[in-house]
Amino acid sequence: MRGMAAADPARPSLRERKKAKTRAAIRKATYRIAAEHGWEAATTERIAEAAEVSPSTVVRYFPVREDILLTDEDDELLEARLRARPAAEEPLESLRAVVVEAVRTALAEEPEETRLRARLMVEIPAVRARLGETTATTGRRLARALADRTGRGADDLEVRIFTAAALGALREATVLWAEHGRTEDLLVLLNRTVDTLKTGLTPPAHP
Structure with a gap:
């Protein structure tokens, strides 16, 4: 339709970009905690707090903690x-x-x-x-x-x-x-x- 930009099939959707941003935040928080305090300190709850997401979000994105x-x-x-x-x-x-x-x-x-x-x-x-x-x-x-x-x-x-x-x-x-x-x-x-x-x-x- 005139006045509407054609969608770029190669560009991730807003939802996909938000998901990628959340995954990146969880990873960054995990690496920081593990580097400073050791892997055992990188609990789901601590990762969630550092990444500013809920523990359930961490589990939803990474059901197995090591996968982070x-x-x-x-x-x-x-x-x-x-x-x-x-x-x-x-x-x-x-x-x-x-x-x-x-x-x-x-x-x-x-x-x-x-x-x-x-x-x-x-x-x-x-x-x-x-x-x-x-x-x-x-x-x-x-x-x-x-x-x-x-x-x-x-x-x-x-x-x-x-x-x-x-x-x-x-x-x-x-x-x-x-x-x-x-x-x-x-x-x-x-x-x-x-x-x-x-x-x-x-x-x-x-x-």
Whole structure:
């Protein structure tokens, strides 16, 4: 109708933007409390007070408390970027490209949060256990993209094994980084991980 602007399908709705703002506030409050007082102090009630929302809102957005640390809205973006990689590119190289870029962005934009999350992942068993579940969820999403790229079904054994092995290896590199005090270059470790998956385990070179 004349005088009315056409809706932009790519722009999130006001409701979606409000939800994203609330999720971000809950995350920010959680990281602040965990950094200053430890993970056990980051109770639902304390998070809610710091984020200026109700405890029921925290639970509604994050039914599992550990998910505040481990989940975000990046899975959809990862899938889109994976689908956008060159069709002729090896699947493992495509995964390398999208995961390394996502980690590079996180380290640049949220360095303290990224390092805190890695530390808690090592120190808190519940966070470490939940990481495995969230990685599996991400894996199922990326498996769909890889299946489409390779002409297979998302539930094919080969697709599931490939995706789970690659993401599990990249997760283990992050765990090692955290265990070593986050002093090494995580991007280098991730690239080494992919190289190891490609070449296998070989004896170290001797001078």
